[in-house]
Amino acid sequence: MSELSGKVQTVLGVMDPRRLGRTLTHEHLTMSFAFCYTPPPPGQEACSEMPMTMNNLYWLKQNPYSHRANLLLNEEVEAVKGELLHFKEVGGGTIVENTTTGICRDVKALRRLSEETGVHIIAGAGFYVAETHSSETRSTSVEKLTDILVNEILHGADGTDIKCGVIGEIGCSWPMTESEQKVLQATAEAQTQLGCPVIIHPGRNSDSPFHIIRILQEAGADISKTVMSHLDRTILERDKLLEFAKLGSYLEYDLFGMELLNYAFCPVVDMPCDIERINWVRFLTDEGYGDNLLMAHDIHTKNRLTKYGGHGFSHILTNIVPKMKQRGIPQSAIDKILVENPKRWLTFK
Numbered sequence: 569m570s571e572l573s574g575k576v577q578t579v580l581g582v583m584d585p586r587r588l589g590r591t592l593t594h595e596h597l598t599m600s601f602a603f604c605y606t607p608p609p610p611g612q613e614a615c616s617e618m619p620m621t622m623n624n625l626y627w628l629k630q631n632p633y634s635h636r637a638n639l640l641l642n643e644e645v646e647a648v649k650g651e652l653l654h655f656k657e658v659g660g661g662t663i664v665e666n667t668t669t670g671i672c673r674d675v676k677a678l679r680r681l682s683e684e685t686g687v688h689i690i691a692g693a694g695f696y697v698a699e700t701h702s703s704e705t706r707s708t709s710v711e712k713l714t715d716i717l718v719n720e721i722l723h724g725a726d727g728t729d730i731k732c733g734v735i736g737e738i739g740c741s742w743p744m745t746e747s748e749q750k751v752l753q754a755t756a757e758a759q760t761q762l763g764c765p766v767i768i769h770p771g772r773n774s775d776s777p778f779h780i781i782r783i784l785q786e787a788g789a790d791i792s793k794t795v796m797s798h799l800d801r802t803i804l805e806r807d808k809l810l811e812f813a814k815l816g817s818y819l820e821y822d823l824f825g826m827e828l829l830n831y832a833f834c835p836v837v838d839m840p841c842d843i844e845r846i847n848w849v850r851f852l853t854d855e856g857y858g859d860n861l862l863m864a865h866d867i868h869t870k871n872r873l874t875k876y877g878g879h880g881f882s883h884i885l886t887n888i889v890p891k892m893k894q895r896g897i898p899q900s901a902i903d904k905i906l907v908e909n910p911k912r913w914l915t916f917k
């Protein structure tokens with residue numbers, strides 16, 4: 569077992585897990601999603617270059633991936649700093665910033681944000697989806713990929729001494745590519761060595777989370793220390809969700825604040841609204857999975873920042889928690905989701 573055992577690791581160093589406080593387990597404070605640019609609907613092509621003003625905020629909310637500048641969250645570090653100060657003011661403690669290699673991870677910016685705001689930030693090791701893998705990553709062996717992950721946690725990421733405290737989000741597509749499968753196997757191997765938390769971005773198909781867990785299990789991963797992200801857009805059928813919950817991973821509802829008619833990346837999916845997300849969380853709590861639930865916003869575009877009329881990083885604490893209580897979810901269940909479960913997950917074995 570590593571010297572990290574019983575601790576969490578933030579961008580400022582090793583820390584006692586009891587200091588984490590209320591934790592959002594899947595966010596991005598600085599990243600680029602430019603590779604995901606999707607052309608606007610026919611006849612609206614000009615919208616992709618228009619300035620971000622009050623007049624087009626609703627269009628941006630409905631078409632977040634069809635506006636080039638909107639995909640560059642890394643241009644808004646100052647606005648994000650203001651958001652973090654507010655997050656802290658309303659009782660927030662920690663943000664898991666799971667931007668990985670391929671979408672412009674910037675651990676130096678994360679360290680600065682943590683120093684200047686007092687919010688604990690935990691950075692993510694590893695690789696996003698295959699579309700962002702370099703040719704070098706694609707041709708690297710599982711063994712070497714494992715070394716890269718271990719190094720990002722033990723020694724530092726991107727040539728710095730700033731260390732990651734979690735592996736992920738590890739990107740998976742549907743169908744999964746060969747290099748994604750290798751990264752998953754390396755993730756399992758690194759987790760076995762370090763006893764570290766892992767977080768996965770599944771492909772946009774309800775079979776993807778099952779497939780991923782199988783690969784991780786076969787490679788020896790600890791599923792009870794693994795988070796399956798984005799369930800809100802991935803498993804929309806109750807029986808299938810319960811079948812997945814039995815596999816024992818953490819179950820994350822992490823697109824709070826994202827409400828749109830058309831989900832450009834997967835048009836067959838009806839993206840749930842926040843009330844429906846709360847109902848899913850309540851359903852899983854009632855079914856006995858309260859110890860597995862996690863929540864976040866997964867902010868990854870500019871329009872979701874308050875600077876651009878969005879809900880911001882405090883949305884869950886200021887708007888969603890009161891609504892959960894109003895709908896009969898007890899405070900003890902909410903504390904598990906925001907404090908106890910993240911703490912257990914993030915603590916190294």
Ligand SMILES: [Zn+2]
Nearest residue numbers: 594737866868
């Ligand atoms: Zn994400």
